[in-house]
Amino acid sequence: MITLYGCYRSRASRPLWLLAETGMEHTHVPVIQAYRLPDPGAPDAPVNTASPGFLAVNPIGQIPALVDGDLVLTESLAICLHLARRAGGPLAPKDEAELSACENWALFAATAIEPHSLPILQSQDPQVVEAEAAKLARGLARLEAHLTGRDWLSDRFTVADLMVAECLRYAQGHKPLMEAHPATASWLARCQARPAFQAMWQARSAEPA
Missing domain, CATH: 3.40.30.10 (Glutaredoxin)
Structure with a gap:
């Protein structure tokens, strides 16, 4: 269980x-x-x-x-x-190669995205926010190149999309960063339009802040 x-x-x-x-x-x-x-x-x-x-x-x-x-x-x-x-x-990797790709995206999310996206959400210092946005832009350039012409990180929505999307969510309120990466912004919107995300978000919103 x-x-x-x-x-x-x-x-x-x-x-x-x-x-x-x-x-x-x-x-x-x-x-x-x-x-x-x-x-x-x-x-x-x-x-x-x-x-x-x-x-x-x-x-x-x-x-x-x-x-x-x-x-x-x-x-x-x-x-x-x-x-x-x-x-x-x-949602699961379909073979060993896709498993390795999903693991790579997980590590990418943990090292190139979240360390910079989270301070963008949490910091009250504009200089810190912009410094972290500049660092995050390097990871987003990689993501943007991969997502251009694609709907998902693989040939369908998988656990890789979910993991990267959740790590990037912290920074989605930074409009200049999102506007500079339109394929990534569109992909994130597709991820968050999924009924399961909406159900999770509704439950999150119901929790005390």
Whole structure:
């Protein structure tokens, strides 16, 4: 039985979107970040990343975490890759070559996209935002070249699209960056128009900020 720990307002949004795409049977255990609570250890505190029960699952106290039988995964993109392969179907890599490509896109998202997209969302310093946008533009140039003339990263929507789209989502409010990469912006809109993304986003919006 698959059990996913985490809340929608976290990187758990990635596997939660994937689970919505696949319809896989699973248990979702809402776990909130401890830093969002005034007293994570209070008797009436919700289950959070400092709760002993969750720390027994992931001792470093980060979400998401996935338990699938004896397997425990604690990195969102690794969880997505595992769930896609477990579910099979069009989201999953169809062969070893496509698996390697999906793994490459996951590492690309983690190293060339998210380290720069997240500060664009979070920073209040315009100089920091523009410096990170300039760094992100290098990764986006690679993505733009690949997506020009394509609808998806592969010949269909796969777990690779989901992972990269979620890492890029943080920066989509930076209009000059998106306007400079129209194929990427159109691709991101296609990803987010999918019913499973919309269902995930509705659930995320319903969570307390």
